[in-house]
Amino acid sequence: EAQVTQNPRYLITVTGKKLTVTCSQNMNHEYMSWYRQDPGLGLRQIYYSMNVEVTDKGDVPEGYKVSRKEKRNFPLILESPSPNQTSLYFCASSQGLAGTQYFGPGTRLTVL
Amino acid sequence: AQKITQTQPGMFVQEKEAVTLDCTYDTSDQSYGLFWYKQPSSGEMIFLIYQGSYDEQNATEGRYSLNFQKARKSANLVISASQLGDSAMYFCAMREFMYSGGGADGLTFGKGTHLIIQP
Numbered sequence: 001e002a003q004v005t006q007n008p009r010y011l012i013t014v015t016g017k018k019l020t021v022t023c024s025q026n027m028n029h030e031y032m033s034w035y036r037q038d039p040g041l042g043l044r045q046i047y048y049s050m051n052v053e054v055t056d057k058g059d060v061p062e063g064y065k066v067s068r069k070e071k072r073n074f075p076l077i078l079e080s081p082s083p084n085q086t087s088l089y090f091c092a093s094s095q096g097l098a099g100t101q102y103f104g105p106g107t108r109l110t111v112l
Numbered sequence: 113a114q115k116i117t118q119t120q121p122g123m124f125v126q127e128k129e130a131v132t133l134d135c136t137y138d139t140s141d142q143s144y145g146l147f148w149y150k151q152p153s154s155g156e157m158i159f160l161i162y163q164g165s166y167d168e169q170n171a172t173e174g175r176y177s178l179n180f181q182k183a184r185k186s187a188n189l190v191i192s193a194s195q196l197g198d199s200a201m202y203f204c205a206m207r208e209f210m211y212s213g214g215g216a217d218g219l220t221f222g223k224g225t226h227l228i229i230q231p
Contacts, residue, residue, distance in 0.1 A: 033218045035219075042224065043219070043221040044221075088155065090157060100162055101147075101207075103158075105155070105156050106155045106156060
């Protein structure tokens with residue numbers, strides 16, 4: 001089944017404790033992206049990747065890092081999480097820039 | 113200026129009625145795509161329908177259709193014969209296809225419309 005997977009689905013952590021949210025897709029898509037969703041602000045792009053080893057900042061990159069060492073994986077790294085990074089995070093992938101983006105199930109992160 | 117505007121924060125509709133969810137967009141690009149996503153209370157984002165800026169026909173996918181009026185920059189979603197399972201948040205999104213590099217290059221979302229279908 002074609003899908004985007006994210007892990008963990010739910011995470012509660014404390015300020016400053018480094019964490020990684022994994023994202024993997026099995027559709028051989030070149031383009032992958034991370035979004036965060038916050039009430040009243042909608043979905044905003046954090047980082048995206050056009051292909052392996054090619055990443056770029058989105059609208060709200062501060063406090064996040066990404067890497068794209070393999071085509072299927074695009075992990076999101078929070079080196080020192082803060083409470084304002086409490087949010088619902090989505091990974092998405094598409095076949096190139098013009099393709100439809102398919103979303104993972106979301107990761108609900110709470111930073112205390 | 114907002115690139116995607118959804119003017120209906122919430123809507124109540126009787127089951128089996130048709131629903132129109134409004135979306136207007138703003139872009140100076142000639143090449144772009146418009147998308148609708150559904151987000152049920154469980155949280156996942158489900159792709160519904162796509163319309164390309166050069167598509168002459170309005171897109172349709174089962175009970176979903178997109179009323180695309182390019183001159184008005186509107187891309188309204190029409191759901192025919194609504195069902196209780198259609199209750200969800202609906203997001204309109206746009207993607208501009210001219211890769212500019214060095215900046216946000218994904219989907220731009222509207223704030224969403226919360227649709228509630230009543231029996």
